Amino acid sequence: MTTQTTTAPAATPVQHIPDGLPERIQHFIAGEFVDSVGGETFDVLDPVSNENYVTAAAGQKADIDRAVAAARKAFDDGPWPRMLPRARSRILNTIADIVESRDARLAELESFDSGLPITQALGQAQRAAENFRFFADLIVAQSDDTYKVPGRQLNYVNRKPKGVAGLITPWNTPFMLESWKLAPALASGCTVVLKPAEFTPLSASLWADIFREAGVPDGVFNLVNGLGEEAGDALVKHPDVQLISFTGESSTGRLIFANCAPTLKGMSMELGGKSPAVIFADADLDAALDSTLFGVFSLNGERCTAGSRILVERPVYDEFVERFAARAKNIVVGDPHDPKTEVGALVHPEHFAKVMSYVEIGTSEGRLVAGGGRPEHLPTGNYVQPTVFVDVKPDARIFQEEIFGPVVAITPFDTEDEALELANGVKYGLAAYIWTSNLERAHTFAQAVESGMVWLNSHNVRDLRTPFGGVKASGLGHEGGYRSLDFYSDQQAVHITLGPVHTARFGAHETPAS
Structure with missing residues (x-):
């Protein structure tokens, strides 16, 4: 007699609903929570049940006008831009302290709102605190150029905050990515209007109370929720906004670029990616497997720097593919609130449909x-x-186009030249990951690859002092470290004469008598 064993399917996860969710999400303008001027709202879904859990105020041009006016008044008349760096630094450190003290709550809300696994959401909350602490230190340590021409001239740079900064942030790891922009903008003395992603407004709404508790003056931080084509568009086009920092899709970035032109705004845009992970036969294959699996499947694959194209040298290709596939099948997919979950729910049904359409394309x-x-x-x-x-060909759509989900394309190569051609053969150029034990190859390949950032024998481990940004369709400009302070401030050259000035005396000669 043969006995058959059947395994009962696991129970469908039930979304963990955090206690104390707001009845509605409002804007925050001039120190007050307010509804839209016209009363417009939109529904916000949770990614596990796809049911509406809250209604949020939908910002329109009138709401952006109110927020920019508040930010402008705080910049022109308020104390924030005129504080000594040490005074602003103390407030930024207090913000970091508050965020750290509430990291569990922030992670709970972020996981609920975005579908991120709770363990990864907790790391993002802690990174948000570190971003504020980093820029608190940087503005105190910052120095500017001074040049002396002995006996003739002293020249120095006077740094001034630019004004009102418009910050438009994405829905993947929203709280942490908001901190990337908020921390340097506030550190520089700017006032801000934040437009968070409409899919994930919950954690952004926490900034208001955090900033008030830390002592940020009213009007310095303003938040307007809403759709990109309404609130975001009005913010980009507003004549009293001096600069726009945007993270999101390349197609949206092109539109923002065009809409910034009439008012000559400063722009920093971190856009899409289709980053290669290049694995040579002499690489530490165990480490490369760990890193590439984490690099494409962490954060649900919803990360701009994901190594979503893996290029493997042919002598180790079959082994790598076999081991990678086995590990991928073993990844725990489930309730974002469960600490054992490694991949949670994608952020929204629209995005789920997009990712699944690419899965269907990939089958051919x-x-x-x-x-x-x-x-x-x-x-x-x-x-x-x-x-x-x-065995994905380089002209395949799943090789060329950003999917932004837990989907990876693996392609073999035979020579270093072929690997470089494959790595550079897409329109994007954000990140690249190179695995080899050959030191000369590591540096020469890194310098030849078309990407704003390269990691050698590592996944995405970021030093906050370094520039973050891409080339080609992956971005315009760089932020990070002093480059962020450069973006949010004007550098004015001041020249002081130390001695007699020898100037040609135009018009000083007597006119001959006629």
């Missing part, structure tokens, strides 16, 4: 070796299995 462009659909035990919610396509 590569060989599917892992994933390829919704996990059987998760019949509802925006869940996608970690999906691996191999």
Whole structure:
């Protein structure tokens, strides 16, 4: 007699609903929580049930006008731009202290709102605090250029905050990415209007109370929720906004670029990516496997720097593919609030549909070796299995286009030249990851690859002092470290004469008598 064993399917996760959710999410303008001038609202869904959990105020041009006016008044008449760096630094450190003290609550809300696994959301909350602490230190330590021409002239740079900064942030790791922009903008003495992503307004709404508790004056920080084509568009076009920092899709970035032109705004844009991870045969394959799996499947694959194209030298290709696929099949997909979960729910049903459309495209462009659909035990919610396509040609859409989900394309190469051609053969140029034990190759390949950032034998471990940004369709400008302070401030050259000035005396000669 043969005995068959059947395993009961795992129970469908039920979304963990945090206590104390607001009844509605409002704007924050001039130190007050307010509704839209016209009463407009939009619904916000949670990514596990795809049910509306809150209604948020939908900002329009009138709401942006109010917020910019408040920021302008705080800049022109308030104390913030005129504080000594040490005074602003103390407030920024207090913000960091508050964020650290509430990291569990922030992570809970971020996980609920975005679908990020709770353990990864906790790390993002802690990174947000570190961003404020970093810029608190930087503005105190900052120095500017001084040049002396002995006996003739002293020349120095006077740094001044630019004015009102418009900050437009994405829905992946929203709280942390908001801190990337808020910390240097406030450190520089600017006042700000933040337009968070409409999919994830919950954690952004926490900034208001954090800043008030830390002592940020009213009007310095303003927040307007809403859709990009309404609130975001009005912010970009507003004549009293001096600069725009945007993180999001490349197509949206092109539109913002055009809309900033009439008012000659400063721009910093961190856009899409399709980053290569290049693995040579002499690489530490165990470390490369760990790193590339984490690099594309952490944060649900919803990260601009994801190594979503893996290029593997042919002598180790078959082994790498076999081991990578086995590990991908073993990744835990489930309730974002469960500490064991490694991949949670994608942020929104619209994005889930986009990612699944690429999975369908990939079935005709590569060989599917892992994933390829919704996990059987998760019949509802925006869940996608970690999906691996191999033998993908460089002209395939899943090789060329940003998917922004837990989907990876793996392609073999035979020579270093071919690897470089594959790595550079897309319109994006944000990040690159190179795995080799050959030191000369590591540096020469890194310098030849078309990307704003390169990691050698590592995943995305960022030093906050270094520039962050991309080339080609991945961005315009760089932020990070002193480059952020440069972006949010004007540098005025002041020249002081130390001795007699020898100037040609135009018009000093007597006119001959006629």
